[in-house]
Amino acid sequence: MIFDIITVFPEMFTGILEYGILHRARQSGLVDVRIVNLRDFTRDRHRSVDDRPYGGGEGMVFMPAPLFEAIEFCSDKEKNLDSQVILLTPQGKTWSQKYATEFSTIAHLILICGRYEGVDQRVIDCLVDREISVGDFILTGGEIPAMVVLDSVVRLLPGALGRWESAVNESFSTGLLDYPQYTRPAEYRGHKVPEILLSGNHENIEKWRKQKALEKTQQIRPELIAKKTAQN
Numbered sequence: 001m002i003f004d005i006i007t008v009f010p011e012m013f014t015g016i017l018e019y020g021i022l023h024r025a026r027q028s029g030l031v032d033v034r035i036v037n038l039r040d041f042t043r044d045r046h047r048s049v050d051d052r053p054y055g056g057g058e059g060m061v062f063m064p065a066p067l068f069e070a071i072e073f074c075s076d077k078e079k080n081l082d083s084q085v086i087l088l089t090p091q092g093k094t095w096s097q098k099y100a101t102e103f104s105t106i107a108h109l110i111l112i113c114g115r116y117e118g119v120d121q122r123v124i125d126c127l128v129d130r131e132i133s134v135g136d137f138i139l140t141g142g143e144i145p146a147m148v149v150l151d152s153v154v155r156l157l158p159g160a161l162g163r164w165e166s167a168v169n170e171s172f173s174t175g176l177l178d179y180p181q182y183t184r185p186a187e188y189r190g191h192k193v194p195e196i197l198l199s200g201n202h203e204n205i206e207k208w209r210k211q212k213a214l215e216k217t218q219q220i221r222p223e224l225i226a227k228k229t230a231q232n
């Protein structure tokens with residue numbers, strides 16, 4: 001799978017690409033992540049990517065030309081692949097595990113990180129396939145949302161997770177939140193690990209975990225249970 005991430009702050013991605021599962025997935029060739037500097041597609045000596053909004057108002061807007069050229073550059077490189085252009089924006093559909101699973105089957109994703117007041121609407125109308133939001137709040141730029149998409153998709157690629165990690169029983173994969181986890185020691189500052197987890201009875205442990213996942217979801221995210229019930 002290939003990611004092209006279009007940004008005015010390429011350096012922001014250095015950290016996330018160098019650690020953990022993402023690093024391993026890149027090293028093993030499961031994913032190729034290319035950070036594309038939007039300013040490389042400007043023609044003036046100030047390397048401008050933004051201008052004032054028509055009609056007046058606050059802030060600046062990404063101009064169409066650098067974005068059109070950057071997106072076309074990324075698409076042209078991978079003409080034979082199934083590609084999708086994604087704009088990170090608070091006006092998009094809310095990101096979820098369902099989308100992460102769906103996107104993990106797309107061969108080439110081009111992610112556009114907005115800044116300022118956003119991007120010229122003509123970019124969206126002509127070139128963007130989907131608009132994605134990471135939640136109902138406003139961040140200063142699309143870089144952190146792009147990292148959210150990248151990280152949650154890459155860990156679903158077959159072979160990305162190691163022996164000790166699993167995407168099967170996690171929160172949302174089952175439609176519920178995850179059950180509580182414990183590790184050694186069996187007692188810490190007087191707080192004991194539930195007896196059942198030390199029992200070795202896997203059938204009972206499984207039942208207990210299901211029950212705990214249900215209780216936690218009921219308490220914190222009851223709408224997930226309603227959704228799961230409606231689907232069954």
Ligand SMILES: C[S@@+](CC[C@H](N)C(=O)[O-])C[C@H]1O[C@@H](n2cnc3c(N)ncnc32)[C@H](O)[C@@H]1O
Pocket residue numbers: 088089090091112113114115116117118119132133134135136137138139140141142143145
């Ligand atoms: C300050 S925001 C622009 C907000 C825009 N004026 C609006 O009200 O929708 C700048 C950029 O940050 C990114 N951004 C901010 N919040 C986001 C969110 N919740 N999800 C995805 N991207 C977001 C987008 O790329 C956006 O273009």
